[in-house]
Each structure stands twice: as structure tokens, then as C-alpha cells.
Amino acid sequence: MALIVHKYGGTSMGSTERIKNVAKRVAKWARAGHQMVVVPSAMSGETNRLLGLAKELASSKTDMSHDRELDMLASTGEQASSALLAIALQAEGVPSVSYAGWQVSVRTDSAFTKARIESIDDARVRADLAAGKVVVITGFQGVDDAGNITTLGRGGSDTSAVAIAAAMKAAECLIYTDVDGVYTTDPRVEPDARRLQTVSFEEMLEMASLGSKVLQIRSVEFAGKYKVPLRVLSSFTPWDIDINEEAKSGTLITFEEDENMEQAVVSGIAFNRDEAKISVLGVPDKPGIAYHILGAVADANIEVDVIIQNLSKDGKTDFSFTVNRNDYAKATDLLKAKVLPTLGAAEIVGDTKICKVSIVGIGMRSHVGVASKMFRVLSEEGINIQMISTSEIKTSVVIDEKYMELAVRALHKAFDLDQPTA
Ligand code: ADP
Ligand code: ASP
Ligand code: MG
Numbered sequence: 001m002a003l004i005v006h007k008y009g010g011t012s013m014g015s016t017e018r019i020k021n022v023a024k025r026v027a028k029w030a031r032a033g034h035q036m037v038v039v040p041s042a043m044s045g046e047t048n049r050l051l052g053l054a055k056e057l058a059s060s061k062t063d064m065s066h067d068r069e070l071d072m073l074a075s076t077g078e079q080a081s082s083a084l085l086a087i088a089l090q091a092e093g094v095p096s097v098s099y100a101g102w103q104v105s106v107r108t109d110s111a112f113t114k115a116r117i118e119s120i121d122d123a124r125v126r127a128d129l130a131a132g133k134v135v136v137i138t139g140f141q142g143v144d145d146a147g148n149i150t151t152l153g154r155g156g157s158d159t160s161a162v163a164i165a166a167a168m169k170a171a172e173c174l175i176y177t178d179v180d181g182v183y184t185t186d187p188r189v190e191p192d193a194r195r196l197q198t199v200s201f202e203e204m205l206e207m208a209s210l211g212s213k214v215l216q217i218r219s220v221e222f223a224g225k226y227k228v229p230l231r232v233l234s235s236f237t238p239w240d241i242d243i244n245e246e247a248k249s250g251t252l253i254t255f256e257e258d259e260n261m262e263q264a265v266v267s268g269i270a271f272n273r274d275e276a277k278i279s280v281l282g283v284p285d286k287p288g289i290a291y292h293i294l295g296a297v298a299d300a301n302i303e304v305d306v307i308i309q310n311l312s313k314d315g316k317t318d319f320s321f322t323v324n325r326n327d328y329a330k331a332t333d334l335l336k337a338k339v340l341p342t343l344g345a346a347e348i349v350g351d352t353k354i355c356k357v358s359i360v361g362i363g364m365r366s367h368v369g370v371a372s373k374m375f376r377v378l379s380e381e382g383i384n385i386q387m388i389s390t391s392e393i394k395t396s397v398v399i400d401e402k403y404m405e406l407a408v409r410a411l412h413k414a415f416d417l418d419q420p421t422a
Pocket of ligand 3: 009
């Protein structure tokens with residue numbers, strides 16, 4: 001008997017029929033003798049629907065003053081799905097109780113809409129498990145020290161599940177979703193993408209941070225920090241498949257490198273359409289400029305990703321960086337109002353129609369020429385590279401958004417990701 005955490009995503013919870021299926025699957029695990037904690041997302045589309053309503057009423061796009069209420073609102077999606085799942089479990093004859101984050105409690109900081117989990121008090125949950133109940137805990141939400149409801153950022157139910165698994169020292173955290181594992185790239189973009197049986201924690205961390213939405217980045221960080229055994233698998237297999245077969249399906253995130261992994265130089269391709277590029281043109285090339293520009297952006301709590309500064313000509317240079325598209329208007333407004341007048345720069349221009357495509361692989365550490373192969377493949381497709389960023393196990397390029405799918409497919413093929421590994 002083990003303590004197991006299951007997480008079900010929005011599509012898996014998308015209708016009462018699907019919730020019934022989730023209940024049957026969880027019941028199977030509980031009847032096999034496991035202590036079960038289940039973390040559901042809101043039913044698919046619900047978070048978008050709620051946030052869409054708020055947008056109709058909000059004062060302005062760049063106004064943060066509604067953030068507390070946005071969390072109050074968005075968190076209801078998970079509260080509803082959790083209660084529905086507990087009802088479905090009870091109807092299956094499985095004793096069950098559902099809790100909102102604040103009832104557990106899942107403590108977070110006060111960064112509304114992107115809060116971080118700080119601690120989890122599992123006393124209540126343990127008591128219920130000991131009494132033979134399945135405990136359903138809302139994904140995506142928590143409570144701050146002042147008692148405000150917070151949410152963990154889009155896709156945050158993954159993080160709730162892994163954090164709960166870490167706090168309770170669960171034997172495994174199973175992330176059930178609408179694909180049957182982690183693929184070499186998003187199978188919606190490249191139908192020839194292959195499922196990975198295992199993926200190293202470091203590669204998963206890069207893939208998630210570079211845009212692979214199959215796991216929220218913070219859930220992978222938690223898994224790494226607390227060494228939570230983590231598996232991504234399908235909620236669409238028949239609920240009554242053999243439990244041992246199910247337990248081995250999908251993709252396991254591993255913490256040790258094995259020889260197999262070293263063989264693949266590139267193991268995955270990630271992409272991100274959520275960024276926008278901002279360029280400050282004609283900046284005087286003198287010390288303190290990067291700080292002057294990016295310091296103002298950081299002070300507004302806006303994250304910056306890829307950064308480049310061009311060679312200077314006649315004492316002037318161009319400085320470009322990318323931010324999340326949601327922060328684009330705020331960042332350009334801020335630069336125009338506060339930075340441009342004091343900097344002596346000529347102009348600020350922006351491009352929201354960009355995307356970032358990245359190749360990821362532990363094998364890149366020990367192989368040369370991987371990045372140059374990426375650049376060659378893109379040039380053969382006539383794709384212009386606007387920015388480049390590299391680290392030990394990844395290379396990213398910023399390109400025109402309209403070439404994203406072409407770039408992903410060409411790279412997938414060029415790095416033999418469609419071919420079965422030995
Ligand atoms: P859930 O609602 O279950 O949390 P998400 O939509 O957040 O599901 O994540 C699953 C989706 O992630 C898949 O449907 C797939 O389109 C996308 N995805 C992106 N990159 C990958 C990848 N490398 N492997 C598998 N799925 C991926
Ligand atoms: N419901 C939230 C979202 O749509 C959290 C999640 O699904 O993980 O982002
Ligand atoms: Mg998700």
C-alpha cells in the first residue's frame with residue numbers, strides 16, 4: 001500500500017461523463033489498497049471563460065489592480081470540479097471528501113495570479129486518508145497569510161499536485177492528461193513526434209521552461225527539489241486497464257542519466273508563441289545602459305527572456321529583448337514614459353508576431369556542431385533568425401511566428417527525432 005497522488009487536467013475533467021471515468025479509475029487505485037489524493041483542474045475551458053468575463057469588466061489591459069479578484073474568480077473552476085469528483089467517487093461507493101486550497105491549507109505568497117507555494121499543512125488530509133477516504137484537493141490555488149485566495153499561474157494544477165506529493169512524501173505523482181506522455185515535441189504540431197519512455201529531469205525542466213505546456217515549469221522544479229517520482233500518462237485509456245500496466249505507461253521523469261539518454265544528442269523540441277520582442281534603438285553605448293532599461297522592466301515585475309545588444313556604431317547601439325506577450329503593452333508603455341526620455345535613445349519598436357523554437361538535449365554537452373546544424377536547417381528553409389540564446393543543454397532561436405510549424409517539423413526530422421531510438 002502506498003500513498004499516491006493523481007492529477008487530472010482540464011480535458012480529462014471536461015464533462016460529467018469524463019469525471020465519472022476519473023472516479024472509476026481512482027476507485028480502482030483505492031481498491032487496490034493505495035491511499036489516494038487527487039488533484040483536479042477546472043473543467044476544460046472554464047478558466048478561460050471566467051477570465052474572459054473579467055476582461056469584459058476590467059478597467060484596462062495593463063491594470064494589475066484586479067489581480068486579487070481574478071484569483072477569487074478563477075479559483076472557483078477548481079472548486080467546482082473537485083466537488084464534482086468527490087460526488088462521483090461517493091456515487092462509486094468510495095468515501096471521499098474535497099477541499100479547497102485554503103481548507104488544507106496550501107500556503108502561498110501573495111503574488112496574485114502567479115503565487116508560489118510556501119508550505120502545505122497535511123494534517124487534515126492524513127486524518128482523512130487514515131479514515132479510509134480519498135481526498136480531493138483543488139489544483140491551481142492556495143491561500144496567503146492574510147487569508148486571500150491565490151492562484152499559481154496557468155497550468156498550475158501540475159504544481160499543486162507535485163507540491164502535495166512532495167509535502168506528503170507520496171510514493172509517486174501521476175499526471176493524467178490528454179496525451180499519453182511527454183513527446184519529442186508537441187504531437188499537435190508534429191504528428192510524427194514520438195513518446196519518450198523516460199526523460200531526464202534536466203531536459204524536462206528545459207522543455208517546460210521553453211514552452212512545452214505538458215507540465216508547468218514549477219511542477220518540474222518541485223519534483224527536482226524534493227525528488228518526487230513523476231510520471232505523465234493518459235487519462236483516455238480505458239479506466240479498467242490493468243493497474244500494473246497503467247503504472248508503467250506514459251513517460252517517467254528520471255533523476256539519473258542512463259546510457260540511452262546520452263545517445264540522443266537532441267531529445268526534444270520546444271516552442272513558445274507567448275513572447276514579444278522589444279527593441280530600443282539608438283541607445284548611447286556606455287556603461288549602465290542594460291541596467292537602465294532592464295532594471296525599469298524588472299521593477300515592474302516583468303520577466304525578460306532573450307536579450308541581445310548589437311555592436312555599436314558611432315557610439316550608438318540597439319538593445320533588444322523579449323517579454324511575455326501579456327506584458328508587452330505594459331513594458332513598452334513603461335519604456336516610453338520612463339526610460340526613453342532619460343536615456344537619449346531614438347526609438348522603441350516592438351514585434352508581437354515572433355516565436356521561440358528550442359532544441360533540448362543532455363547530449364548537447366558532449367557534442368559540437370549541434371547549434372550550427374540547427375542554423376543550417378533553418379537557413380535551408382529560408383527562415384531568418386532574429387535572436388539566439390544558448391545554454392549547456394539547449395539552443396533557442398527567435399523567428400517570425402509564421403514559420404514556427406515549419407521550423408519545428410524541419411528540426412524534428414533533421415535531428416532524427418521521428419526515428420525510434422535503439
Ligand atoms: P492538461 O489540461 O491535462 O493539464 P495541457 O493542455 O496543459 O493538459 O498539456 C497537455 C498538452 O501539452 C498536450 O495536449 C500537447 O498538445 C501539449 N504538449 C506540448 N508539448 C508537448 C510534448 N513535448 N509532449 C506532450 N505534449 C505536449
Ligand atoms: N485551470 C487552470 C488553467 O487553466 C490550472 C490548470 O489547468 O492547471 O490554467
Ligand atoms: Mg496543464
